[in-house]
Amino acid sequence: MTAARWQGQTYSPVSRLRKRRLTRRLHRVQKQQLEPIGITPAQARLLRMLTLYDAPPRMTDLATRLEVVPRAVTTLVDSLEASGWVRRAPDRTNRRVIRIELTDTGRATLRALRGARRSAAADILAPLTAEQREVLGGLLSTLVDGAAERPC
Numbered sequence: 001m002t003a004a005r006w007q008g009q010t011y012s013p014v015s016r017l018r019k020r021r022l023t024r025r026l027h028r029v030q031k032q033q034l035e036p037i038g039i040t041p042a043q044a045r046l047l048r049m050l051t052l053y054d055a056p057p058r059m060t061d062l063a064t065r066l067e068v069v070p071r072a073v074t075t076l077v078d079s080l081e082a083s084g085w086v087r088r089a090p091d092r093t094n095r096r097v098i099r100i101e102l103t104d105t106g107r108a109t110l111r112a113l114r115g116a117r118r119s120a121a122a123d124i125l126a127p128l129t130a131e132q133r134e135v136l137g138g139l140l141s142t143l144v145d146g147a148a149e150r151p152c
Contacts, residue, residue, distance in 0.1 A: 029123050033116035037109060038083070044113050046076045047085060047106060056089060056099035085109050 030041055039047070049065055050057065059077060063070040077100055080086040085106035091097035102110070125133055 026124065029120045033120040033123075034113075037112050037116060039085075039109065039113070040079075043076055043080055043085075046073070047080065047102070047110060047113065050086070050100060050102050050106075051110065056101040058091075058097055058099055062100065080106070 059073045063073045087101050088098045089101050091099055
């Protein structure tokens, strides 16, 4: 294995392998936590996204925010609606527009998702000491804050 370069940085094969293993572990833990709720990561993300709006959004609003094509949102909304977590509602001012609303069941599912996310985070962070968690939090903040300042 040889070192790889990405955006001027060199990554060793061991580093790439660790990143891949961590990504797989994160996905596995997330799946384990979501499975009892009966929801996929994509469905969970859309459900959480609905809480960011003051009023029920249109599917095109969701597609833009999720950075996916509108057809992908339609498929997700279909499955969430079939589970009773959301409903399609006509816009009050433009009858051609359909808005996506959370149902009471959807709100209950969101509460369960919050608990599942906390459990997943606890599982992932369990091997770290309190000091290591503090360092990781600082590193993640730097990555998140720095991403807004520098274009990829």
